[in-house]
Amino acid sequence: MPIQTILKMGDPRLLIIAEKIPLELIPTSAVQLLINDLLDTMYSANGAGLAAPQIGVSKQVVVFGFDQNPRYPNAEAVPETILINPAITPLSDIQDEDWEGCLSVPGLRAKVPRYRHIRYQGYDRTGNAIDRTVEGFHARVVQHECDHLIGKLYPMRVKDFNHFGFTEVLFPDLQDRPAEE
Ligand code: NI
Numbered sequence: 001m002p003i004q005t006i007l008k009m010g011d012p013r014l015l016i017i018a019e020k021i022p023l024e025l026i027p028t029s030a031v032q033l034l035i036n037d038l039l040d041t042m043y044s045a046n047g048a049g050l051a052a053p054q055i056g057v058s059k060q061v062v063v064f065g066f067d068q069n070p071r072y073p074n075a076e077a078v079p080e081t082i083l084i085n086p087a088i089t090p091l092s093d094i095q096d097e098d099w100e101g102c103l104s105v106p107g108l109r110a111k112v113p114r115y116r117h118i119r120y121q122g123y124d125r126t127g128n129a130i131d132r133t134v135e136g137f138h139a140r141v142v143q144h145e146c147d148h149l150i151g152k153l154y155p156m157r158v159k160d161f162n163h164f165g166f167t168e169v170l171f172p173d174l175q176d177r178p179a180e181e
Helices: 029-044 136-148
Strands: 049-051 061-066 078-090 095-100 108-115 117-123 129-135 164-166
Touching (some): 029 049, 029 061, 029 078, 049 136, 061 136, 078 136
Antiparallel strands (some): 108 164
16 A cells, blocks of 8 residues: 655644544444555554555544554553544543654654543444553554544643753664654
8 A cells, every 4th residue: 555645843734623523434344445555554653653644634543552662662561543534532630641642743743641540431443342441652643643533742741841942862873763853
């Protein structure tokens, strides 16, 4: 399937609230091809996740997951997940700040506050329900990707701009860093 162009911050399409997908449409080729494009585009960019609005499709679909990711070499593995119509429930008020990047914000990283413990629910590509309780980087990735569905990019969440900068300056030893990120 074709690898899609990833929209960059400044594109107004990244600010749109994405629409839910009617469950009866999940098996259709339009939705299945969208999922394939998201996975292919995410893997080709070494992304930890990707949301449909990032390829210009304003629908509530995100993909994420990796065993080992060169962009986040210290992150624990996250299972490959296709998540449709997600809902997130924080399970405590505790938030942690940690580094994030975004394929729509190439070359930059910031420390972003996110809930440590969350439950997330939604549907997979076969229409089966997903209901998981997670923490740490897994919880962070889900919150980051789902933010794309409500028009939020991580710089909008940054509280302390002392921890915001260029990846090549902050992490000069990061291996396999693509030219743009
Ligand atoms: Ni992102």
